[in-house]
Amino acid sequence: MTGLLNSGRLRSPASGTDKGDHPPITPMRAAPRDEFSKGHEWRLYEYVTRHFIASLMEDAQYDEVTYVFDVGGEQFLHKHHHVVERGFLWAMPWKTKYLRLEELGWEMPAMAEGQELGIEEFWIEKDFTKPPGYLKESELVALMDQNGIGTDASIPQHMQNVVDRHYVMICGPGEDGQKGEVISKGGKGKGRGKSKGKGKGKGKSPGERPASRHMVPTPMGLSILAAYEELDSQLCRPPIRAFMEKQVAQIADGMLDRQDVTGQNLDLFHSKFLSFRERIGLLERFFVRKDQQQANWQGQGQKRQADGGWQEGDAKRMKGDAGKAVGKGKAANKGKPW
Numbered sequence: 001m002t003g004l005l006n007s008g009r010l011r012s013p014a015s016g017t018d019k020g021d022h023p024p025i026t027p028m029r030a031a032p033r034d035e036f037s038k039g040h041e042w043r044l045y046e047y048v049t050r051h052f053i054a055s056l057m058e059d060a061q062y063d064e065v066t067y068v069f070d071v072g073g074e075q076f077l078h079k080h081h082h083v084v085e086r087g088f089l090w091a092m093p094w095k096t097k098y099l100r101l102e103e104l105g106w107e108m109p110a111m112a113e114g115q116e117l118g119i120e121e122f123w124i125e126k127d128f129t130k131p132p133g134y135l136k137e138s139e140l141v142a143l144m145d146q147n148g149i150g151t152d153a154s155i156p157q158h159m160q161n162v163v164d165r166h167y168v169m170i171c172g173p174g175e176d177g178q179k180g181e182v183i184s185k186g187g188k189g190k191g192r193g194k195s196k197g198k199g200k201g202k203g204k205s206p207g208e209r210p211a212s213r214h215m216v217p218t219p220m221g222l223s224i225l226a227a228y229e230e231l232d233s234q235l236c237r238p239p240i241r242a243f244m245e246k247q248v249a250q251i252a253d254g255m256l257d258r259q260d261v262t263g264q265n266l267d268l269f270h271s272k273f274l275s276f277r278e279r280i281g282l283l284e285r286f287f288v289r290k291d292q293q294q295a296n297w298q299g300q301g302q303k304r305q306a307d308g309g310w311q312e313g314d315a316k317r318m319k320g321d322a323g324k325a326v327g328k329g330k331a332a333n334k335g336k337p338w
Helices: 002-007 039-056 137-146 155-164 219-231 238-252 258-278 280-286 290-306 314-319
Strands: 061-071 074-085 168-171 214-217
Touching (some): 155 168, 219 280
16 A cells, blocks of 8 residues: 555546445555454455555556467467556456466567477377356356346345355365365355365465355255246246346335335235245155155156157156256246336
8 A cells, every 4th residue: 555655646446336225345544464353354354455455556457468389280379468567456466367367487588470480399288178167156246236136235145045045055166167165154164075275264375365155056956946947937037136126226216106016016926926836736846855856767767668668858858857947938928027
């Protein structure tokens, strides 16, 4: 912060969106680490302070340099970055990795287009495509905000609810699409998974970001989602909740009447409840133990064989009963605002 003040290059922070649920969260004064009795208090203070200081700093500027080498008719690409102005990266060094900046620890020799170079060594590496990692908490927050669900004050509670109800669990970063180490409510890992990151956040050097936190769905959560998709897919998708949030904002602005909005939504969800109750028996297959599910599949297979054998696609349909969470119920409900 001293360097920023001495530079005289203080800029006004970019204006955000005021949701009206709380004033801006900013540091009030400088505080040394020994003033904090608990590790989490210091981490929170440092996190807020670093973000605030970064908002006052210059943009980061870098040059992206790309070399294309032709070796025996095959093209090989090398890309690296040269940071011209670190700007806010001084306060948030972990953003370098987030921005995927590849800085060289050595000086690349000057080369001109068409220049020929000798090959000193070559080798072959074999690799495979990897599944994407699970959604991060920060990515889920961004998606909820993008789809008009919740506010800065309510989004964390929405996320905590699905964790408390065991629909998802919070894990550290994993590898090859696998879940990482489970992170408990206190922020410490439970020793599960294959993640290298421990997610504890203690003993880290200044400016090092804690291990990323990922939302990993549980079997219960997947079963709930599949069941809702089966009976009423609208309840699984953002528009219906976003529309309600918009109505609440319009009530606050005096554009809609509270009683009218309340009555409309009560009628809507009462009709959905009645429809749900009439077809509740359809959900049993989503909430059976794995051993029972396997026995059901085997029983259906034996019956099918006794009836004259398998038809094309039977196995896929039987195996997919509990995995219909995506792709069903996409038809638009005409006449509804969502």
